Amino acid sequence: MNGQPMTAREAYIEASSFLRLRQVPDAAICVELLLQHLMQWDRSTMLMRFEEPFPQAKMSEWLLLVERKAAGEPVQYIIGEQEFYGLPFQVNAAVLIPRPETELLVEQVVKRGNELWPGGAPKLVDIGSGSGAIPITIAVQCPLWQISSSDISLAALEVARANAELNGVAAKINFSQSDLLDVYIQEQQQIDILVSNPPYIASGDIEELQREVKSFEPRLALDGGADGLILYRRMCEQLMQLPAFPRLVAFEVGQGQTEAVSQMLADLQNWEQIEVIVDYAGIARHVIAVKKL
Incomplete structure (x- = not known):
């Protein structure tokens, strides 16, 4: 040099x-x-x-x-952007960088939502907006759906709203600050589809992550508590406080967590089917719970 x-x-x-x-x-x-x-x-x-x-x-x-x-700074933060599902997303240190495996989560939600509500307009709630990759991509794919997305971080919501504008769907998504499902419980909102890619790294494992992740990506979006599962437990508990259970719940989870998260959902005794989806690397990455009727 x-x-x-x-x-x-x-x-x-x-x-x-x-x-x-x-x-x-x-x-x-x-x-x-x-x-x-x-x-x-x-x-x-x-x-x-x-x-x-x-x-x-x-x-x-x-x-x-x-x-x-x-x-060690991630190249996506340096250039300020990352593509997701063929769409442009602005990213900075306030949000996680969207990962390819999350595209599979979006695909599953769109596919199953269209099967459950053919030609309809289900109400979808995304917990943990981050860059907005999940709700924005779904809004582009499913323009009739009613979409809300929340995050506890105001800085993340600022990024998500900018990305909704960038992708022409700002008017289609209601963003709000909330600790998980709190705002929807307070307003007693009906949710048809719940999707979330929450923090799922065990607190003690964060220092073992790649330098690009542990030193630059927001810890708030990584830390899932002592065993990485605290936010799934809380969301499953919160589901019981809604007017009715969603008919479709889709979670992204960490490696080795599918069994525990599947059991949390099964304990709610609401679903006809709970399925695990494997990602491109062969890792069991998503848990999908469906109630058809």
Whole structure:
């Protein structure tokens, strides 16, 4: 990283080598994303212009971006965005970075909701808005559905609302601050579909996570209590305080948690079917409970 004139390709190669020496995972991919962000290029433009001189006016900014990545900051926070289900989402340190496995949760909710309410407008509540990836994607996919989403973090809700605007569904989603289901219980709202990807990392395991996660992503969105299951217990308890049980409940869970969460739902004695969905990595990742009638 000597700051001498070079081509874009040479800057890419040098930065990739630097990050690999700093043991940054997926160094080349990160550098590619940083370069596209800096130059405002898409990937095809980057490849076409790889041999052009790297602009000296951008060198200081480039070095800063690469240093931030070398320090462990997630590239999504550095560039301020992450794609989810083909949609753009702004992200910052107030929210978790949307993960590909959560796309499967959205797929399951949309598929099963359309089966239960063909052509209808069920009321869906998403607990833990974060970036808004879940409710916004569902609002895009199912424009007739009535969608609400809540988070305890006002900073996260600010990001989610901005992303709803970005994706053209701000008028379709009611965002509110709430500790889990509290606001819906207070208002005695009917909920047809409950979906949540809550914090599920056991408190004692957070320090064992990758540096990019434990040092940069919000602990409030990671910490699931002593065994990682406290928020599922609370939501299952809160379900009994609603006017009626939802007909569809869909939870994302941590590795090894599906049995415990499935049992919590089974103890409510309300469902005709409780199913576990496996993610792309072969990990049992989602628990779906359905009441058909």
